Every structure is written in structure tokens, then in C-alpha cells.
Amino acid sequence: MIAYLVNLATLVCINAILAITLNFIMGYAGIFSLAHAVFFGVGAYVAAFIALQWTDALLLQLPAAMLIAGTISAALALPALRVRGDYFVAASLGFQVLAATVFSEWKSVTGGIGGLVGIPPASIAGHAFSDPVQFLGLAGVTLALVVVLTRAIVRSSFGRSLKAIRDSESAALAFGKNVALIKTLSVFYSTAVCAVAGVLYADYLSFINVESFTIDASTLFMAMVIVGGIGTVWGPIVGAVLLTLLPAALTYLPFLPRTEIGSVQQMVYGLAMVLLMIFKPDGLMGAKRGEA
Amino acid sequence: MLLLQLIINGIQVGALYGLTAVGFSLIFGATKIFHFAHGASFAISAYVFYYLYAVLLVWWPFAILAACILVVLFGVVLDRYVYGPIQSADGSFFTIFVGSFGVAVVIQNLIGTVFGRGFISVPSALSRSVETLPGLYVAPTAGIAVVTAVVCFVALQLFLGRTNIGIALRALSESPALVRTFGLNPKAVSTCAFALGSLLVVPAAVLTSMTSGLNAAIGGRVMLISVAATIVGGVGSLRGAACAGLLLGIAENLALWRFDPQWSEAVTFLILFAFIVLRPSGFFGRVVTS
Numbered sequence: 196m197i198a199y200l201v202n203l204a205t206l207v208c209i210n211a212i213l214a215i216t217l218n219f220i221m222g223y224a225g226i227f228s229l230a231h232a233v234f235f236g237v238g239a240y241v242a243a244f245i246a247l248q249w250t251d252a253l254l255l256q257l258p259a260a261m262l263i264a265g266t267i268s269a270a271l272a273l274p275a276l277r278v279r280g281d282y283f284v285a286a287s288l289g290f291q292v293l294a295a296t297v298f299s300e301w302k303s304v305t306g307g308i309g310g311l312v313g314i315p316p317a318s319i320a321g322h323a324f325s326d327p328v329q330f331l332g333l334a335g336v337t338l339a340l341v342v343v344l345t346r347a348i349v350r351s352s353f354g355r356s357l358k359a360i361r362d363s364e365s366a367a368l369a370f371g372k373n374v375a376l377i378k379t380l381s382v383f384y385s386t387a388v389c390a391v392a393g394v395l396y397a398d399y400l401s402f403i404n405v406e407s408f409t410i411d412a413s414t415l416f417m418a419m420v421i422v423g424g425i426g427t428v429w430g431p432i433v434g435a436v437l438l439t440l441l442p443a444a445l446t447y448l449p450f451l452p453r454t455e456i457g458s459v460q461q462m463v464y465g466l467a468m469v470l471l472m473i474f475k476p477d478g479l480m481g482a483k484r485g486e487a
Numbered sequence: 488m489l490l491l492q493l494i495i496n497g498i499q500v501g502a503l504y505g506l507t508a509v510g511f512s513l514i515f516g517a518t519k520i521f522h523f524a525h526g527a528s529f530a531i532s533a534y535v536f537y538y539l540y541a542v543l544l545v546w547w548p549f550a551i552l553a554a555c556i557l558v559v560l561f562g563v564v565l566d567r568y569v570y571g572p573i574q575s576a577d578g579s580f581f582t583i584f585v586g587s588f589g590v591a592v593v594i595q596n597l598i599g600t601v602f603g604r605g606f607i608s609v610p611s612a613l614s615r616s617v618e619t620l621p622g623l624y625v626a627p628t629a630g631i632a633v634v635t636a637v638v639c640f641v642a643l644q645l646f647l648g649r650t651n652i653g654i655a656l657r658a659l660s661e662s663p664a665l666v667r668t669f670g671l672n673p674k675a676v677s678t679c680a681f682a683l684g685s686l687l688v689v690p691a692a693v694l695t696s697m698t699s700g701l702n703a704a705i706g707g708r709v710m711l712i713s714v715a716a717t718i719v720g721g722v723g724s725l726r727g728a729a730c731a732g733l734l735l736g737i738a739e740n741l742a743l744w745r746f747d748p749q750w751s752e753a754v755t756f757l758i759l760f761a762f763i764v765l766r767p768s769g770f771f772g773r774v775v776t777s
Contacts, residue, residue, distance in 0.1 A: 227581055227584070273764055274760070274763045274764055277763060277767050280581075282763060284584060285522075285714045285715065285718055285759065285763075286760060286763045288711060289711070289715065289756030289760055290760070292711065292752055292753070293752075293753045293757070297753075300747075326492050329564075382693060409540075417585075447652065455600055458596040458597075458599050459596075459600075460592075461595075462592070462596045464592060465589040465591070465593035465596070466593055468586065469585075469586050469590055469593070471585075472573055472584065472586035472589070473573055473576075476573070476576070476579075
């Protein structure tokens with residue numbers, strides 16, 4: 196039972212990091228990406244590749260994953276500079292589909308559909324985090340760091356510039372803000388930290404395959420942000436907790452056949468998204484527009 | 488010969504893509520709603536046709552009629568009870584997108600639960616290929632697809648150009664306020680757009696169920712292609728959406744010449760990506776960057 200709860204708590208931490216980073220670009224920069232799972236995947240694959248080929252040192256995997264994810268984020272920043280709104284959502288959706296194909300076809304690096312197995316647990320300075328409780332500690336500390344760092348950025352002048360761009364790009368431009376640079380940097384930050392969650396995920400599960408990084412995952416992350424409340428500090432965390440625990444809770448419903456649990460989950464997310472948009476578009480933790 | 492075969496397959500697929508994309512584009516042009524659940528409309532009509540025709544063995548015109556009625560109902564109900572309330576309360580693109588996306592997710596999983604996630608197709612003599620030239624196989628459905636697409640498109644143009652409702656639809660895409668000034672109810676006109684746009688997926692859905700078959704995730708695929716075709720063709724341009732649909736179908740099939748079939752979707756998105764970065768307004772569109 197304890198092991199089960201520790202497992203859930205670790206997954207909550209990882210999902211919360213993902214939701215926070217997605218909220219950073221969605222809520223503050225107004226970039227609605229449906230490709231977040233791509234960077235999650237890049238982080239996971241880079242960590243797994245390094246761990247399997249060279250070393251299990253976390254402090255080496257992290258910068259490598261962040262750098263590679265951040266570089267690939269140019270593919271997201273480029274359309275974000277050109278178009279807004281629905282067009283960007285469509286572009287990010289395309290990017291997600293493209294990346295999922297690469298994940299499942301680039302067999303020498305990603306292991307194809309079968310994925311990568313036997314990823315050794317991460318270690319810092321020779322100490323391996325093979326005990327789940329210790330790993331939970333690692334994930335919790337990382338989450339706390341991400342929360343603090345993201346809050347600091349949002350409250351800095353950079354964060355204010357971001358919100359200004361979200362609310363009116365031309366006004367921000369008129370005030371001399373370098374819109375292109377600010378957008379690119381925010382996407383870079385979001386995806387780099389997202390890759391951190393991927394590294395933790397790969398090291399924790401010791402098995403990854405493309406299933407975790409598809410459009411379904413991106414939808415789930417977006418649902419977390421939306422259910423919790425977009426553009427709020429605690430919203431993504433609340434959303435991550437709710438949507439991670441929901442599948443766990445659903446398995447306890449005796450009348451649901453095992454094979455349909457996945458579909459029922461998806462239906463619940465979908466329905467929750469529709470109903471929230473109709474009745475409370477700002478999410479559970481949402482403030483009135485303009486206060487955030 | 489292989490190349491010619493791929494081009495013919497591409498035209499068949501592209502004609503159906505074009506038809507679906509025109510429905511999407513019509514809805515988006517008139518109502519400014521990015522109808523992500525358009526793929527769900529496609530899936531609903533395809534599965535209804537499959538169930539009635541292939542399982543219950545209903546005569547095909549009735550099966551098609553039932554699919555039409557249900558899909559129009561679906562579009563109208565969505566417009567009235569999902570998009571309507573959202574638009575009157577908030578109306579930002581994002582809220583509508585999430586609502587629409589949620590509907591698409593629900594429908595896809597509902598279909599998966601009811602009909603299973605496996606691959607199904609409607610058996611039909613029309614989809615049996617005949618060797619027309621040495622090494623070149625063409626099924627009657629290819630011809631039917633092209634003829635249907637052309638007929639529907641011409642009929643749609645006549646409808647939009649000649650009838651009062653059609654003119655109102657075009658007016659709505661120009662200026663909702665002016666529509667109201669002329670004594671028309673924009674909401675009723677937008678319901679018409681949804682009914683008509685949804686209706687346009689039926690021929691494509693029925694023909695797809697006979698040729699390449701269906702699975703529960705088909706709605707997502709169709710949605711992606713409609714969105715891509717609308718953007719590549721230029722938003723608000725039905726002609727553009729039709730041409731872009733055709734182009735995407737042909738490109739997807741030509742890719743098979745050199746790459747494995749898993750990459751065909753990737754080709755669609757490389758084209759979309761290139762257009763968004765290099766020419767966001769598409770073939771015939773107006774500039775839409777902000």
C-alpha cells in the first residue's frame with residue numbers, strides 16, 4: 196500500500212512539473228501548445244539514451260536533456276512568432292504527430308514501439324536513487340525548485356513583459372519590447388524544464404516507449420492546466436493531482452471492465468473540459484480575468 | 488506505373504479530404520469557430536453508415552439518409568448547446584477550442600467503446616480494383632469519389648451564390664453585425680452553417696468506410712487534415728480548402744513512393760508547417776497573423 200502511494204505521489208510530482216511548464220507558456224505567454232508531450236519525450240529519451248550508453252549521472256543527463264529539448268523548441272517558437280491562436284494550435288498538433296512518428300520509427304535511438312527497457316536509476320555523485328521513497332524525495336525537491344523558479348520568473352520584469360505580449364502583442368511591441376526574443380526564451384524555458392520531468396520519468400520507471408509521449412499525453416497535460424485554472428500558480432498543481440489520481444480512483448470502480456478504463460478516463464477528461472468551458476472557463480482555481 | 492497508380496490513389500483520397508475540409512472551412516468562415524469536433528462528425532456518420540448498412544443490412548440510401556440526419560443533428564446540437572453558451576459567456580478562441588476538443592475526445596472514446604478499436608470496413612463490390620491498364624488498378628470508388636466531390640462542390644457554390652440562406656452565410660462571414668441589421672438572426676444562420684458543413688462530411692465518410700476503412704481514431708485524423716487543408720488553402724476560401732485537400736491527398740500518396748506508410752501523416756504536417764512559417768495566409772487567404 197505504501198509503495199503504491201509513493202508511486203502515485205512520484206507520478207503526481209512529475210505531472211505537476213509538466214503542467215506548470217505548460218501553464219507557463221499557455222497562461223502567461225498565450226502560446227497554446229498541444230506538443231508538450233514531445234519535449235517530455237525528448238527529455239525521457241535523452242536521459243534513457245545517456246543512461247544506457249554512458250552514465251547514470253543525473254547531473255549530466257539533466258543539462259543534456261534540457262539543452263536538446265530547448266533546441267528542438269525552436270520548431271515550436273518559429274510558428275509561434277508567425278501565427279496566434281487556432282493556427283498555432285494546429286501547428287503544434289502537427290508537430291506532435293510528426294514527433295510521435297519519429298519516436299516510434301527512429302529505432303536505433305528510441306527502440307521503436309517496444310521502447311527502451313532497463314534504464315538504470317539516476318545517481319548524484321555516485322549515490323543511486325534506486326529506493327522509491329528516495330526518488331520521491333528527489334522528484335518532490337525538483338518540483339519545489341520548479342515552482343519557486345517559475346514564480347520568480349513570472350513576477351520578474353520578464354514575466355510582466357510576457358503577460359503584456361499575451362494581452363496585446365502590438366502594444367508590447369510599441370513599448371519597445373523585443374517580442375520575438377521574449378517569446379522564444381519563454382518557449383525555451385518551458386520546454387527545457389519539461390524535459391527535466393522527462394528525465395525523472397525515464398529514470399523512475401526504467402522503461403519508456405512512445406505511448407507516453409503521444410497526442411493523448413499532450414491532451415492530458417493540457418487538461419491538467421485547464422481543469423486547474425490557466426494562468427494561476429496553484430491551478431496546474433491542483434489539476435495534476437486531480438487528473439493523476441482520477442485513473443487510480445477509477446480502477447476501484449468494480450463495474451468498469453478493465454479494458455475500458457483508458458477510454459472512460461479519456462471521456463471523463465473530455466467531458467470535464469467541455470463542462471468547464473461552458474460553466475467556468477477559468478478553471479477550478481481561476482481568478483477573474485485580469486487579476487492573474 | 489507505380490507513380491501513376493499513386494497519383495490516382497492520391498486523387499481519390501484527396502477528393503474526399505477536400506470535401507471534408509470544405510465543410511470545416513465553411514463553418515470556420517461563417518462562424519469563426521474552429522470546429523475541432525468536425526472529425527467527430529465524420530466518425531459518427533461513417534460508423535452509423537457502417538452499422539446500418541453492413542451490420543443491420545439496411546438498404547444503402549436509407550443508411551446514408553440516417554447518417555445525414557444524425558450528423559446534422561450532431562452539428563446543430565453542438566452549435567446550440569456547446570458553442571452557443573461559450574460564445575455568449577466568454578468567446579475567446581481558446582475556450583471554444585477546448586470545448587470542441589473535449590467533444591472530439593469524448594466521441595472518439597465513445598465510438599471505441601461501442602464499436603471496438605479495431606479496423607473495420609464496409610464490404611462493397613465498388614471498392615474492388617480492376618486492372619484498367621497493365622499494372623494499373625482502379626476501383627469504381629475512385630471515380631465515384633471524384634464525381635461526388637465535384638458535384639457537391641458545384642452544388643455548394645450554387646447554394647452559396649443563388650439562395651438567400653447561402654448569401655446570408657457569406658454575409659455572416661463578412662460581418663455578423665450587418666447580418667443583424669438586415670433583420671436576420673446570426674444564431675440561426677450559424678446553425679445553418681453547422682448543418683451544411685456537417686452534411687458535407689457524409690459522402691466522404693461513406694466512401695472512406697468502403698475504401699480505406701475506419702477505426703475509432705479516424706475522427707482525429709480527419710480533423711487534422713481538415714485543419715491543415717483549411718490553413719494551407721487559406722482561411723475563408725472554400726476553393727482553397729478543396730484544392731489543399733486534393734494536394735494533401737496526392738502528397739500523402741506520393742510519399743509512399745519513397746517512404747514507409749507510417750510517414751504519410753508526417754508529410755501532411757511538413758506541408759502545414761511550411762505554410763504556417765512561410766505563408767500563413769495560405770494559397771488564397773487573407774493575412775491572419777494576429
